[in-house]
Amino acid sequence: MVDQLDKSSDQASQLPDRSSDLPSPNPPLSHDSSLGLGKSATPRWSIEASEETYRIKGWGEPYFAISANGHVTVSPKGDRGGSLDLVDLVHGLQKRNLQLPILIRFSDILADRIERLNACFAKAIARYSYEGRYKGVFPVKCNQQRHLVEKLVEFGAPFLFGLEAGSKPELMIGLALLNTPGALLICNGYKDQEYIETAILARRLGKTPIIVLEQADEVDMAIAASQKLGVKPILGIRAKLNSRGIGRWGTSAGDRAKFGLTMPEIVTAVDKLREAELLDSLQLLHFHIGSQISDISVIKDAIQEASQIYVQLSKLGAAMQYLDVGGGLGVDYDGSKTNFQASKNYNMQNYANDVVAGVKDACVPHQLAMPTLVSESGRAIASHQSVLIFDVLGTSEVVATQPEPARDDEDLIIRNLWETYESISPENCQEAYHDALKFKDDAISAFRLGYLSLTDRARAERLYWSCCEQIQAIARTLDTMPEHLAELEAAMSSIYYINLSIFQSAPDTWGIDQVFPVMPIHRLNEEPTQRGSLADLTCDSDGKIDQFIGTKSIKHLLELHSFKPEQPYYLGMFLNGAYQEIMGNLHNLFGDTNMVHIQLTPQGYEIEYVVKGDTMEEVLGYVQYSRENLVERVRKQTEVALQTNQMSIEESQRLLQNYEQSLGRYTYLSV
């Protein structure tokens, strides 16, 4: 695009300089580029314009920002000071032989999220004079990676923060790692006898496992296990609420939900427990109406309904002590603070206030002791702490070069296109666009019928793109973009090829159209002149990112800088610390990326852990290929080729050496 801007400067001299009468860009818009201003366009770009373009203040505060040199900075401790230049950090990692793509986890952000959540509940409890406390748990399914769970338990200990297991394997993690006396180990998910027995016996280790009955038959299993072991369990019941989440997880509640007991089932369960003299074991009520609840009113409704069930269970004689409001606390991925699916119309404090006030309101009229409040907030705790950094391998930018004037002996179509190109002005740009489009179609028809040579067709297409670039540059300066010219943005957009597999690193972008903030982490003091989508390394046409955060909408093109092959161009995907790692798959055999844990130190930072990404050998092993067998097969083929003189011995050694070395390497490309 830089080439084109140089070219258009002589065009621009014939045109009134519209930039002077443009309204001052406040707020600066991404479309604030003026026509053909060549290199002078860059200095007019500002950090504020980048902040606005990528909405970083909306989703990134207080952790991510842009510094004066145009780099993204990370303040892992939030408002409490200390920040790192993300680009310097990436360079530091590269010097340690850690290649991109790389997932960077910031332990301090994790600590900050836990503290924030607890502080919000503490504040709400004080504000409403709530006579109970808050004891959150982290749902392990959100991110089971050991280093993360270990850190979580460590940072959570002062708050008696516990863990929630949603399956047998997750129970194994919870049981082994949670060693905070008094913290809860919430046992959810499908259970068998062994699951229940293990959970009950954990009481003998001084832990507080709460077995949440999610299916009607689990009631009998829990009773049987308790009788067999002679140990009383702590039981909870998951209720199927009538209040539903909206959006993707809306069906997590209601009668047809996969988990939970209906009201008749709850009453039956209470009867059975009473009969087994275990009613005093029933201490917790749980509900979960879905993840990423974007609308606070849904949460309010659910709290109201659940609080009444809680009250009623107490009245029926259960020794109720805990109300567990499940997950759902959302993350503002697009920074819009709205009830749009990628956002939420409340903050953490509003959420805590509503939980605390709602439960209190239900207990007071019945003079019931207020329960310990539990939330299973996963997304809200784990999302911010990890950042995925990847590089761009190349682009398909449409770069029109300065066209040669049409000669009199050239085809009429070419002469028409040239004339159109020369006549483009702010007044006629829409008309010029339609003309150029028509002449290009004419050229293709003429070619098809044999009247135009390949060289002439190429010339016509090049002229067409030159027209488009010129028109686009003008269109971006207009206050409102004419409808047909908006489609030009799409037609002129580029594909940026990224060194990443979205199936491995951001599966929800593919699976459920999740949008994560994606932006360049440098050059942010420079205008992003390109509009592009991202295509990943897999040979799957779904392996792309073409949905980006916009204003209460999704946009399909991202503002990007012109790619210079000699210069690395780094992009970051943010807020992707929840669910992505474990849901990632090995499509095309791209394995786990490199991962590091970074902790802020007075000197800068320290790398606490490095988990190297998969090598090809490891990934191939998952699909039952062994290194020896593969190497041996290739070696045999080289022997045959040697016998038949298809290959020299040096070539065969070179091939085998490359092959063996590759097996030990990262599955991503080294740039």
Ligand SMILES: *Cc1c(COP(=O)(O)O)cnc(C)c1O
């Ligand atoms: C998934 C899940 C959670 C976590 O939900 P978030 O919205 O990520 O906080 C909590 N509880 C249960 C039962 C879940 O299934």
